[in-house]
Amino acid sequence: MSTDGLAKTHNRAALLFLSPALLLICVFVAYPVAYAGWLSLFQWDGASAPIFVGAGNILRLALDSVFWSSLGRNLLIALSAIVFQVFLALAIAYCLVRIVPAFGRIFLFFYLVPVMVSEICIGLLWRFMYNPYFGLVNAAFKLAGLDSLKRGWLGESDTAFTAVVVVMSFTYLGLYVLLFTSAVRSVPESVYEAAEIDGAGDFRKFFSITIPMVWDAVRANSLLAIIGSLKTFSLVFVLTNGGPSHASEVVSTYLYKMGFSSFQMGYAATIGFVQMVLTALAAWIVFRFLKRKGDA
Secondary structure, three states, rough: OOHHHHHHHHHHHHHHHHHHHHHHHHHHHHHHHHHHHHHOOEEEOOOOEEEEEOOOOHHHHHHHHHHHHHHHHHHHHHHHHHHHHHHHHHHHHHHHHHHHHHHHHHHHHHHHHHHHHHHHHHHHHHHHHHOOOOOHHHHHHOOOOOOHHOOOOOOOOOOHHHHHHHHHHHHHHHHHHHHHHHHHHOOOHHHHHHHHHHHOOOHHHHHHHHHHHHHHHHHHHHHHHHHHHEEEEEEHHHOOOOOOOOOOHHHHHHHHHHHHOOOHHHHHHHHHHHHHHHHHHHHHHHHHHOOOOOOO
């Protein structure tokens, strides 16, 4: 058999094995995205006949202050995820692997507990902790003699969003600790030994050796954190449902309310389609920004 014939045979075999995955992608990814884009051109309540409005939903979205404030909160969540999830997780992973390896597995287990629990359960647990009357957070402030710091954390406009961000940081931190632990362990021991000979301490080794050596993991985890932050829904929905008065609203909860509370399916599809485009754009920007010098 010629080289061209062999290559065609291999391509057919590869396509045959890939066809189930391609079919799933077409049915559950490509079709919903295309349908959302089509539906965004209509005004529809989910029951009556759709009314074509063209770019009307896009124009409405451009003037929707609630959407833009919700998107701004998503960006703030993404920024906090980079600092309090990705970077903090890398520092913790370094400590578990390099400084306290004897207790690394025990601490890693405790960090992973929130990852193994349903987000709905975590949200309900934190609602109990934030309860202004018998919650553990206010009880801790009272025990410390800091009664002035007691709040109705999820019911006040100036604290609701911050309270949600704190829950997210605790919830997802363990996942990135696990991912970075594996990356830090892959750094050759000889590199650290050479640094110790030169008199480098743990702080210097962390910034001068660990971060550059695991940069690909930093980039991948940052990308994962940002994508997750821009489409976050469950914790916000359970904790505050975007309230009070949209103070903790994010794009996904606003989309849900427009579609399933106000029955504005066309406008909800527009929000979802724009959210997908903005998420893809943000992921591309971050991927390019965190690229190593010399990478293609």
